[in-house]
Amino acid sequence: MEEEIKLEVGKTLKLDITSYTHEGLGVGKYSGKNLDLNLENYPFFIFGAILGDTVLAEITSLNKSYGYATIVKTIEANNKDSRVTPICPAYKLCGGCNIMHMSYKEQLHFKEEMVKSTIKKFSGVNEFKQLPIIPSQNIYYYRNKVQVPVISFLNKTKCGFYERSSHKVVPLDKCFIQTEKSTNLVNFVKNIFVELGVKGYNELYDNGNLKHILIRKNHDESEMMVVAVVKDLSFLNEEFKERLIDKIIKRYPEVVSISINYNPKNTNTILGNTSITIYGNNYITDTLCGMKFKIGIESFYQINHDQTEILYNTAIKIADLNKDDIVIDAYSGIGTIGLIISKAVKEVYSVEIVKEAIDNAEENKKMNNVKNIHFVCNKAEDQIALWLNEGIKVSTIIVDPPRKGCDEKLLNSIIEHKINKLIYISCNPSTLARDIGVLSKNNYELKIVQPVDLFPHTNHIECISSLVLRNISS
Ligand SMILES: C[S@@+](CC[C@H](N)C(=O)[O-])C[C@H]1O[C@@H](n2cnc3c(N)ncnc32)[C@H](O)[C@@H]1O
Numbered sequence: 001m002e003e004e005i006k007l008e009v010g011k012t013l014k015l016d017i018t019s020y021t022h023e024g025l026g027v028g029k030y031s032g033k034n035l036d037l038n039l040e041n042y043p044f045f046i047f048g049a050i051l052g053d054t055v056l057a058e059i060t061s062l063n064k065s066y067g068y069a070t071i072v073k074t075i076e077a078n079n080k081d082s083r084v085t086p087i088c089p090a091y092k093l094c095g096g097c098n099i100m101h102m103s104y105k106e107q108l109h110f111k112e113e114m115v116k117s118t119i120k121k122f123s124g125v126n127e128f129k130q131l132p133i134i135p136s137q138n139i140y141y142y143r144n145k146v147q148v149p150v151i152s153f154l155n156k157t158k159c160g161f162y163e164r165s166s167h168k169v170v171p172l173d174k175c176f177i178q179t180e181k182s183t184n185l186v187n188f189v190k191n192i193f194v195e196l197g198v199k200g201y202n203e204l205y206d207n208g209n210l211k212h213i214l215i216r217k218n219h220d221e222s223e224m225m226v227v228a229v230v231k232d233l234s235f236l237n238e239e240f241k242e243r244l245i246d247k248i249i250k251r252y253p254e255v256v257s258i259s260i261n262y263n264p265k266n267t268n269t270i271l272g273n274t275s276i277t278i279y280g281n282n283y284i285t286d287t288l289c290g291m292k293f294k295i296g297i298e299s300f301y302q303i304n305h306d307q308t309e310i311l312y313n314t315a316i317k318i319a320d321l322n323k324d325d326i327v328i329d330a331y332s333g334i335g336t337i338g339l340i341i342s343k344a345v346k347e348v349y350s351v352e353i354v355k356e357a358i359d360n361a362e363e364n365k366k367m368n369n370v371k372n373i374h375f376v377c378n379k380a381e382d383q384i385a386l387w388l389n390e391g392i393k394v395s396t397i398i399v400d401p402p403r404k405g406c407d408e409k410l411l412n413s414i415i416e417h418k419i420n421k422l423i424y425i426s427c428n429p430s431t432l433a434r435d436i437g438v439l440s441k442n443n444y445e446l447k448i449v450q451p452v453d454l455f456p457h458t459n460h461i462e463c464i465s466s467l468v469l470r471n472i473s474s
């Protein structure tokens with residue numbers, strides 16, 4: 001029945017949760033009269049709400065076509081198995097995880113449905129085979145990279161994670177998605193900086209110096225990297241370096257690389273352009289799918305080691321490669337995918353835009369004694385057009401772009417040169433769907449979508465898709 005109320009911030013409403021947003025917020029739709037307006041299915045987005053539940057929610061903001069609300073109480077928990085008490089006491093505040101209130105089974109269900117509906121909605125392709133999501137081997141302590149903001153306020157320096165949708169910092173005592181050693185090392189490094197007279201940065205007053213601490217580790221934590229990001233370098237004398245190195249190495253002998261990164265700009269980008277390595281090498285080494293990889297400070301490397309092996313092995317199986325194949329590995333990072341497939345194919349052409357990543361890739365090629373791979377540092381969209389126009393007979397292209405997806409020029413080259421098979425590894429279902437839409441309108445058939453969970457307790461997901469050129473004559 002139609003209710004007559006005035007919707008305003010602070011009012012409470014009874015809402016049935018009927019779906020999730022991409023971020024995993026529960027969606028409850030309100031239909032009724034709001035002053036003179038008849039509202040139909042006006043959606044409220046509610047953090048912590050579970051699909052199937054009925055909640056009493058307080059309106060926190062109202063926009064023209066949607067609003068936000070918070071749960072006052074759950075009136076009916078229809079989906080008891082889907083909710084868990086988050087293991088992390090900081091979960092409600094911390095912006096690091098956003099679906100920890102869902103059981104892992106519900107998280108997988110949410111991701112699976114989100115991938116399916118996004119592809120249908122944004123690609124226009126309605127019929128395709130989506131395989132069941134591959135769950136993560138480890139759902140806790142899986143991250144091999146952490147980037148922690150440091151701030152100082154009222155003479156106290158703390159480091160932690162940003163609060164949800166804010167730049168306030170939740171102190172980092174324990175985190176359930178990164179290892180205990182990484183958390184302890186972050187706090188240890190912060191304390192040494194403070195002890196040596198370098199305070200955390202305060203972005204509000206633009207004072208202080210230490211902005212972020214970045215830790216990278218390999219899969220068995222036998223090698224760790226420390227990068228301290230600072231606003232100014234004036235503190236960095238020989239005595240500071242010696243004392244910092246001495247203290248870190250005595251306590252954490254597995255640290256093989258210490259660098260200071262200079263980032264004077266007040267932007268959301270964590271790393272500046274200059275890194276000064278003051279101890280060891282500017283990389284760590286990891287083993288992945290039986291091969292060794294050097295990973296530099298700025299180079300991309302997937303953050304969940306065990307699940308990355310599953311992601312790559314599944315992509316290789318779907319690609320169904322053979323010894324006659326000539327493959328392009330676009331957005332190659334440090335060369336992981338190209339090097340791993342190199343044994344199975346005739347030749348690989350890899351392209352990546354970050355110079356350090358390509359330097360790592362060349363070293364990785366030597367270290368693994370691979371001969372049939374070529375690395376180029378360039379924009380993938382430019383380099384692929386060059387290769388194809390040169391007449392390289394490519395049978396399969398593997399793309400693994402950043403969140404913004406593939407450049408239009410790259411898709412046009414694939415279409416123009418009628419490349420037979422495309423394996424698309426994506427970390428963003430929306431841009432994946434957009435690109436599938438372009439390809440499917442140009443004679444490519446979406447064969448398989450395989451979601452793989454690399455990021456438990458967050459709304460992020462990896463997806464492998466395969467697209468094949470339709471045989472026009474058939
Ligand atoms: C999701 S990562 C994948 C890296 C690699 N395939 C892996 O699995 O480790 C995307 C990579 O694309 C690179 N990149 C971003 N824009 C690019 C462009 N226009 N051309 C080539 N590489 C680009 C990034 O530097 C990053 O290394």
